[in-house]
Amino acid sequence: MPxxxxxxxxxxxxxxxxxxxxxxxxxxPGGDIxxxxxxxxxxxxxxxxxxxxxxxVRLEPEDEVETLEGxxxxxxxxxxxxxxxxxxxxxxxxxxxxxxxxFSGEIRAVGDVLRDQAGFMVRCGFDAFVPADGSTAAIxxxxxxxxxxxxxRAADARAPAFVERQGE
Amino acid sequence: xxRYDAIDRAVLADRTAEFRDQVRRRLAGELTEDQFKPLRLMxxxxxxxxxxxxxxxxxxxxxxxxxxRALADIARRFDRGYGHFTTRTNIQFNWVKLADAPDILDAxxxxxxxxxxxxxxxxxxxxxxxxxxxxxxxxxDPRVWCEAIRQWSSLHxxxxxxxxxxxxxxxxxxxxxxxxxxxxxxxxLRRGRDGETGFEVIVGGGMGRTPYVxxxxxxxxxxxxxxSYLEAILRVYNRHGRRDxxxxxxxxxxxxxxxAEAFAREVEAEWEKIGPEGDVPAAEIERxxxxxxxxxxxxxxxxxDFEARRAAEPAFARFVRNNVKAHIRPGYGIVDISLKGIGxxxxxxxxxxxxxxxxxxxxxxxxxxxxxxxxxxxLPHVRxxxxxxxxxxxxxxxxxxxxxxxxSDIIACPGLDYCALANAxxxxxxxDIARRFxxxxxAEAIGEFKIxxxxxxxxxxxxxxxxxxxxxxxxxxxxxxxxTLGGSGAEDAAVGKMLGxxxxxxRVTDAVEAIxxxxxxxxxxxxxxxxxxxxxxxxxxxxxxYAEAH
Numbered sequence: 001m002p003x004x005x006x007x008x009x010x011x012x013x014x015x016x017x018x019x020x021x022x023x024x025x026x027x028x029p030g031g032d033i034x035x036x037x038x039x040x041x042x043x044x045x046x047x048x049x050x051x052x053x054x055x056x057v058r059l060e061p062e063d064e065v066e067t068l069e070g071x072x073x074x075x076x077x078x079x080x081x082x083x084x085x086x087x088x089x090x091x092x093x094x095x096x097x098x099x100x101x102x103f104s105g106e107i108r109a110v111g112d113v114l115r116d117q118a119g120f121m122v123r124c125g126f127d128a129f130v131p132a133d134g135s136t137a138a139i140x141x142x143x144x145x146x147x148x149x150x151x152x153r154a155a156d157a158r159a160p161a162f163v164e165r166q167g168e
Numbered sequence: 169x170x171r172y173d174a175i176d177r178a179v180l181a182d183r184t185a186e187f188r189d190q191v192r193r194r195l196a197g198e199l200t201e202d203q204f205k206p207l208r209l210m211x212x213x214x215x216x217x218x219x220x221x222x223x224x225x226x227x228x229x230x231x232x233x234x235x236x237r238a239l240a241d242i243a244r245r246f247d248r249g250y251g252h253f254t255t256r257t258n259i260q261f262n263w264v265k266l267a268d269a270p271d272i273l274d275a276x277x278x279x280x281x282x283x284x285x286x287x288x289x290x291x292x293x294x295x296x297x298x299x300x301x302x303x304x305x306x307x308x309d310p311r312v313w314c315e316a317i318r319q320w321s322s323l324h325x326x327x328x329x330x331x332x333x334x335x336x337x338x339x340x341x342x343x344x345x346x347x348x349x350x351x352x353x354x355x356x357l358r359r360g361r362d363g364e365t366g367f368e369v370i371v372g373g374g375m376g377r378t379p380y381v382x383x384x385x386x387x388x389x390x391x392x393x394x395x396s397y398l399e400a401i402l403r404v405y406n407r408h409g410r411r412d413x414x415x416x417x418x419x420x421x422x423x424x425x426x427x428a429e430a431f432a433r434e435v436e437a438e439w440e441k442i443g444p445e446g447d448v449p450a451a452e453i454e455r456x457x458x459x460x461x462x463x464x465x466x467x468x469x470x471x472x473d474f475e476a477r478r479a480a481e482p483a484f485a486r487f488v489r490n491n492v493k494a495h496i497r498p499g500y501g502i503v504d505i506s507l508k509g510i511g512x513x514x515x516x517x518x519x520x521x522x523x524x525x526x527x528x529x530x531x532x533x534x535x536x537x538x539x540x541x542x543x544x545x546x547l548p549h550v551r552x553x554x555x556x557x558x559x560x561x562x563x564x565x566x567x568x569x570x571x572x573x574x575x576s577d578i579i580a581c582p583g584l585d586y587c588a589l590a591n592a593x594x595x596x597x598x599x600d601i602a603r604r605f606x607x608x609x610x611a612e613a614i615g616e617f618k619i620x621x622x623x624x625x626x627x628x629x630x631x632x633x634x635x636x637x638x639x640x641x642x643x644x645x646x647x648x649x650x651x652t653l654g655g656s657g658a659e660d661a662a663v664g665k666m667l668g669x670x671x672x673x674x675r676v677t678d679a680v681e682a683i684x685x686x687x688x689x690x691x692x693x694x695x696x697x698x699x700x701x702x703x704x705x706x707x708x709x710x711x712x713x714y715a716e717a718h
Binding site for chain 1: 449455
């Protein structure tokens with residue numbers, strides 16, 4: 001099974017991944033599955049009616065996250081794909097999922113996911129990571145915790161510098 | 169100068185430690201060059217033709233003497249005894265070893281400097297008016313906003329992997345010394361009807377392969393809503409900017425494709441959703457304003473023997489005419505330091521020269537040094553009674569060339585002498601033109617004349633906004649140069665128009681001289697070259713350059 005790193009509070013732990021990503025034309029194998037946005041939109045009722053197993057939806061960078069507005073109630077996980085490390089769109093998608101769409105389930109980073117973006121990902125609302133660089137939870141925690149201060153608000157609860165300074 | 173607090177210092181220390189670890193992983197072979205590239209670029213480290221180059225941020229072009237001495241020290245210890253000031257008001261060290269980069273960053277952090285976001289597809293160093301806080305025509309000091317933008321944009325979790333690089337300029341004077349209209353965002357400080365301050369917001373200007381003068385998408389944005397509005401612009405760009413082609417990825421392409429009005433509607437809709445939650449509180453803006461040192465100005469308007477020396481010493485009078493500008497306070501002047509010595513590399517400065525400027529800033533300049541996008545330096549607050557002494561010291565160090573805004577004050581990119589992207593050399597072209605117009609009387613008679621040279625279409629030498637722009641192109645392995653006329657990076661911003669077929673390198677200076685001579689024939693009383701050109705069109709100049717060729 002692919003390795004997964006999951007945020008748990010401020011800590012991170014290694015986990016086995018129970019989810020299976022299925023192609024649009026593949027039969028439903030049962031259990032925990034991740035489907036594309038297109039498959040979810042086309043068959044959301046039958047997917048919601050599955051007798052067991054959790055449901056995840058995978059968005060590519062060009063998919064508009066607002067498409068999921070009002071359709072997230074049966075969704076346990078949203079996977080946001082980084083086809084390239086350099087593609088910054090999933091950061092916006094994650095932040096809007098958390099702050100605008102109010103999604104409280106798992107937001108998972110998949111694709112070209114490297115430790116060097118761990119801090120940014122956590123700040124934008126990602127809480128699960130499938131690393132492409134062999135990172136372990138310990139490495140991820142170190143990378144994500146690298147900066148003791150931040151300058152701006154994001155989707156996390158960290159106080160930006162201008163709030164910290166008010167407390168001085 | 170903005171004074172860092174413990175938080176600002178901790179951010180630098182954390183970032184430097186992170187980069188040290190990344191360099192270690194690269195040197196240990198844990199990272200491939202492909203994986204390392206975007207990481208080193210986010211810290212200003214480029215691999216050039218002959219060596220690594222480190223680009224150090226000079227935030228909004230503001231340096232203290234202590235910082236300038238640290239740059240001199242780095243030039244001596246880690247480079248070949250000099251540095252290069254760029255058209256982004258930053259400084260580059262061209263001969264750096266990868267293994268030394270973390271130590272250089274530590275040396276920078278010790279004086280509150282860094283290389284964060286001087287490269288990569290992120291929000292780059294903000295450009296400010298180099299005369300900020302000193303200009304007689306200024307509405308308010310724009311550096312307060314620049315510092316707030318610096319903080320907001322530093323290690324931004326959502327906007328560090330944009331489609332392409334992103335540059336913001338802020339100016340508070342009617343005379344634009346930042347080239348705001350050819351930035352991704354230009355912010356022009358305005359006074360609102362209610363007496364409060366706000367910004368005219370220009371988006372989508374730029375140079376490169378597809379130059380645009382940016383359109384105004386909002387005539388007046390209250391300054392307390394600046395950051396939510398920036399967030400809205402950046403979010404629309406991050407989501408919708410093109411990522412399929414690096415040459416079409418800048419925000420200017422998105423703005424042009426949608427049209428300025430449609431783009432503005434998208435931004436406004438996003439801005440509504442963000443709301444004031446996205447703004448930096450007024451208390452923080454005031455804290456930043458208070459964290460700037462206030463120059464210790466004397467109210468004494470006396471100018472000592474300044475006028476007498478001007479009258480008695482023609483060389484000093486020439487320096488004052490060209491390199492000293494009106495200060496907001498009586499008894500003070502703004503002193504421009506030209507890094508365009510005749511025959512020198514535009515923007516280059518030796519470590520000894522850096523130390524000298526640091527000393528002068530400390531003794532006579534309120535400890536304030538600025539770098540300009542035209543690759544010069546400024547001492548913004550010098551008492552007129554001290555200008556003569558400053559001039560003497562600068563002159564002894566080869567830094568008193570009296571050519572600010574004149575024909576030998578040329579912008580040039582590093583070109584093929586250093587840069588892996590270049591098609592042609594730029595520095596030697598600049599040097600040759602400067603030598604041709606070395607005679608100072610002639611240069612002054614020609615008047616304001618901006619020549620800008622780029623060694624390739626990426627336009628780092630800003631050729632599109634040169635009164636004469638010179639673009640190096642490669643023709644079957646030979647360096648050729650395309651001339652454009654009529655560009656401007658000032659408040660009358662315009663993109664230059666191509667004059668005719670590209671010229672071989674040995675004809676460029678002759679062509680410039682032919683254009684200058686045609687201007688001197690055609691001009692009417694009080695006209696700058698640009699004014700004459702706008703009145704006559706380019707026919708007399710085309711004739712002058714290309715008729716003589718046959």
